[in-house]
Amino acid sequence: MGYERTDIEGMAGYVYGEQPDDPTVVKLNTNENPYPPSPAVRQALHRFDADTLRRYPPATAEPLRRLVAERLGVSPEQVVVTNGGDEALRLAITTFVDPGATFGSTDPGYSLCPVLAGVLGCAIEAIPVTADWSVPGDFARRLNACGAKLACVVNPHAPSGTLVDAGTIAALAGELDGVLLVDEAYVRGHDLTALLADHDNVLLLRTLSKGYSLAGLRVGFLVGDAGLVDPVLTKTRDSYNVDAIAQALGAAAYADLDHARETWRAVRQERRRLVDERRRRTSSSPKSSAITRRRRSSTVSGNAASSCAISTHPAWRRACA
Ligand SMILES: Cc1ncc(COP(=O)(O)O)c(C=O)c1O
Numbered sequence: 001m002g003y004e005r006t007d008i009e010g011m012a013g014y015v016y017g018e019q020p021d022d023p024t025v026v027k028l029n030t031n032e033n034p035y036p037p038s039p040a041v042r043q044a045l046h047r048f049d050a051d052t053l054r055r056y057p058p059a060t061a062e063p064l065r066r067l068v069a070e071r072l073g074v075s076p077e078q079v080v081v082t083n084g085g086d087e088a089l090r091l092a093i094t095t096f097v098d099p100g101a102t103f104g105s106t107d108p109g110y111s112l113c114p115v116l117a118g119v120l121g122c123a124i125e126a127i128p129v130t131a132d133w134s135v136p137g138d139f140a141r142r143l144n145a146c147g148a149k150l151a152c153v154v155n156p157h158a159p160s161g162t163l164v165d166a167g168t169i170a171a172l173a174g175e176l177d178g179v180l181l182v183d184e185a186y187v188r189g190h191d192l193t194a195l196l197a198d199h200d201n202v203l204l205l206r207t208l209s210k211g212y213s214l215a216g217l218r219v220g221f222l223v224g225d226a227g228l229v230d231p232v233l234t235k236t237r238d239s240y241n242v243d244a245i246a247q248a249l250g251a252a253a254y255a256d257l258d259h260a261r262e263t264w265r266a267v268r269q270e271r272r273r274l275v276d277e278r279r280r281r282t283s284s285s286p287k288s289s290a291i292t293r294r295r296r297s298s299t300v301s302g303n304a305a306s307s308c309a310i311s312t313h314p315a316w317r318r319a320c321a
Helices: 006-010 039-047 050-054 064-072 084-096 112-119 139-145 166-175 193-197 226-236 244-255 257-282 303-310 314-320
Strands: 079-082 102-107 123-128 150-154 179-183 202-207 220-224
Touching: 039 244, 050 244, 064 079, 064 220, 064 244, 079 084, 079 226, 084 112, 084 150, 084 179, 084 202, 084 220, 084 226, 102 112, 102 139, 112 123, 123 139, 139 150, 139 166, 150 166, 166 179, 166 193, 193 202, 193 220, 220 226, 244 257
Parallel strands: 102 123, 102 150, 150 179, 179 202
Antiparallel strands: 079 220, 202 220
16 A cells, blocks of 8 residues: 555556657557647757746746737637646646536547546546547536536547537537536647637637647647636646746747648648558548557557547447457
8 A cells, every 4th residue: 555545546547658769660649740840949949048947937938828819819818828738638627627526528538538537536427429429419418417517528539530510519618517628639720719709618728739749848728718717827727837948949839830731731641641541451441540550569559548448439449449
C-alpha cells in the first residue's frame, strides 16, 4: 500500500501514445502533423532571448491570447490559453464538475477524459455513439437525468472522424443543463464561434498540437462566454500555465495560417491516397486515419488503444479487431 489516495491507487493511469524512435515506423498513433511547423516558428526560436527566462512569462499569454481572439472574432476575455488541450480538459473538469458529480462524454471519446475525471473524483457517464458514429439524439436528456455538470463531444470525432454540424451542436447546448465542451482538437475549417453569442454554456477546445504541428510545445486554448472563461483564468489554472517559449513559438505558428492550411491540404491529399490504396489492396477501407497500426507489429497504442480499452461500442470493437 502506497501513500497515494485510495482511489488513485486503485485507478489505471492514461496510456500514453507510443513514441518509437525507429524511423521506419509510419507513426500515426497520436495523430501528430507529419509536416513541420511554420518556418516562422524556427525564426522565433532563434530570436528568443534566453536571458528573458529569468522572468515569469505573461500570465495570461498575451499577445497569443489576443491573436486567438482576433482570429476567432471574440474578445480576449473569452479566451484562456492552456498548456495543450489536455490541460484545457483538466481545467474544464476542475472548474465545472463538483467532486462526485458527473462528467459526460460519448463512448468512444477522448480516452484521457475518464482518467482526468477519475483523478478529480468525478463520476463519468459515457453514452455510446450511434452505429454511424454520431452523437445519439438522447445524449443531452440522458446526461441531464444524471445531473452531468459538463459534457464533452469530440468534433470532429476521434477516432471516427465524424463531424457534428453546428445546428446539432447548438441544439445539444440548448438542451444540456450543464456546460458543453466541444473538443475541436481535429478542427478542419468549420467554425462554431458564432454559437458562443447565443449559448453561454459552450466551451470550444482547440490545440496547436495537430493543425499547427506543435505537439512537442504544448499550447492549446479554451474559447467561450466570458462568464465560463473567467473562473478558469482567475481561479483554477496555474498562474503561469504556459511558458515563455511556448507562448512565443505558439504565436508565431498561429499567425502563419497559410502554412498551417498548406499542411492540412497535404494531409487530406495523403489520406485520400492511403484510403484508396488500402481499399485497392483489401477492398475494405479504414474509417479514420486515427485508427492506426505499426507497420511491423500488430500493437495499437496511444489514444486509439486506450479508447479501445474503455469502449464497448461494436463499431469500435470491429475497428480494433
Ligand atoms: C480528441 C483529443 N482532444 C484533445 C487532445 C489533446 O491534445 P494536446 O494536449 O496535445 O493539445 C488530443 C490529443 O491527442 C485528442 O486526441
